[in-house]
Amino acid sequence: MTVDATDTATGSGLPAPARPRGIRPSRGYRVFQACNAIVLTVVVVVTLYPFVNVVARSLSDERYIIGGQVNLVPLGFNLDTYRLVLNDSLFWTNYRNTLFYTVVATAISIVLTTCYAYVLSKKNLRGRTALVGIAVFTMFFTGGLIPNYVLVTSLGMKNTVWAIAVPNAINVFNLLVMKAFFESLPTDLEEAAAVDGLNTYGILLRIVLPLSKAIVATMVLFYAVAFWNSWFAAFLYMDQQELWPVTVYLRNLIAGATGAENVGVIAEADEVQADATIRAVTIVLTTLPILLVYPFVQRYFVRGVMLGAVKG
């Protein structure tokens, strides 16, 4: 019996040819519950450990890190590195850039996604299938890196916020989630408004959007997190360090560790404090905003994903 309980816990192997048992939870099932609890505890620990480890490193003295002694608890506690990084003007410039890019890009994305999703949600609209197809096809086939790069540079978008915001303006998955939501709204309100003489724009602005606050908020979150975390577009199109988002700042810090070519100049502070702590501090500082809002927003994310599943 214990054998098939462990079988279950690892979720592998074929069904054990067990004897039919009663309705009451069997001993085997209780063993399984215990194993399950252990497995899930391991999942939680493994998920959280890197965070704890980075925080511990960021607060430790360099010597203990080099000695490979820092795990869960900071050794030689000090805040010097934090002071160092927070005094780096480039870090702040890049942080401000991240904020700016995120706001601009999210605004563009929300407007475009909302408009298109609303149009697609109109079931009797002529040509709707084609409009949906145009969007969905791009999920499975893209032009690829090089033509995109050539296009963006020839449009003169290099070193501007547009290079980050515009080429990724509509995420098709988000579009489908929003479309599913609009389709679920009752149509009689819109029809009544139309009878009262509101035009399409008025209906969208005054009737539909006020009813869609939840989905719009979810979309803002989806896009904002994606843009906040994005680094590649900036890495590709921004060649001045004053224009980087903070993700690229961090990328250039860690690039030294992999032996990749260093694009930018890392803060001169390196001679004073060795890299390991600086990296840890930067990781903590870039992750912090996400960690702070995470508990409050994660449920909306989950809801959004569920909505997307509706389309089947």
Added chain:
Amino acid sequence: MTSETLRPPPPASPGAPAEATVPAPRAPRRRRTWRQSLRRDWQLYSLAVLPLLFFLVFRYLPMIGNVIAFRRFKPGGSIFGEYWVGLRYFRMFLTDPTFWDVFTNTLVLGTLTLLFCFPLPIVLALLLNEVRARRLRRFVQSVSYLPHFLSIVIVAAMVMQLTSVDGTINQVVQATGGEAVPFLQRAEWFRTIYVSSEVWQTVGWGTILYLAALTTVDDDLYEAARIDGANRWRQTWHVTLPGIRPTMVTLLILNIGNFMAVGFEKILLLYNPLTYPTADVLSTYLFRMGFGSSNFSYAAAIGLFEAVIGLTLVLTANLIARRTVGTSLW
């Protein structure tokens, strides 16, 4: 008001014979001509103009832009290249030994990712589903979603910290009497590191849809299975898994769609010349060809090759799924 649509639709009861689909009663609609539609709905169409422009310029134009794979391209010149060179660049990469190395790496990493990142969320969802204490379950779920919200750069940075010579993993190695290994400098370790970090980042988030699907499995089926004498394990095997099959198939197809484009950004951050033998994939190779060697046409040819294979894989997977399980994306 909308609660009905917030819930995923109940999947067709497994094992039930496929019912003849009852056509929904639809009001007979006159086919309007385009002109009438435009006159009536021009405001709706006008809302679609900007998004359409976006798709045409930033999605479809680059597809057309792939003609530079067949043309001589000069940076700063026309975005569609200068003159035709036919299949020259394709011949070039097909005879390039490095190309075949990175192609193999792509297949290996893609397969490993699929093997681990697809089934593990299902296992975790089943385990979470067995937890009776709601609070505990919510807690484990929330924690497991967390890595999904981190930037790839942060994940890469964390991986570097953990695998560095003074990192946690090497502390364990040394505690058990081994020598510290600079993991990220060793080609033989790259696949392990890549796949583990991928699992770490995606497994929790991947459970969401499965957990949603699990709530829709009919309780009567469990009841019937119990009466038939099935233990918990057999109930899982014969009731739960068939119940979430449509979700599994859908996500499998989507996963296969990403097969060729294996974590380009993450590899770009984690690899280095020492690990190229196992870490270099098509997308990173073409990135270096394009931006390192300024060989845009050559890189575009590889990119086109990758995209076409990716599309073929999705279409094939979708077709197979439709023929065998009857669930598909379209």
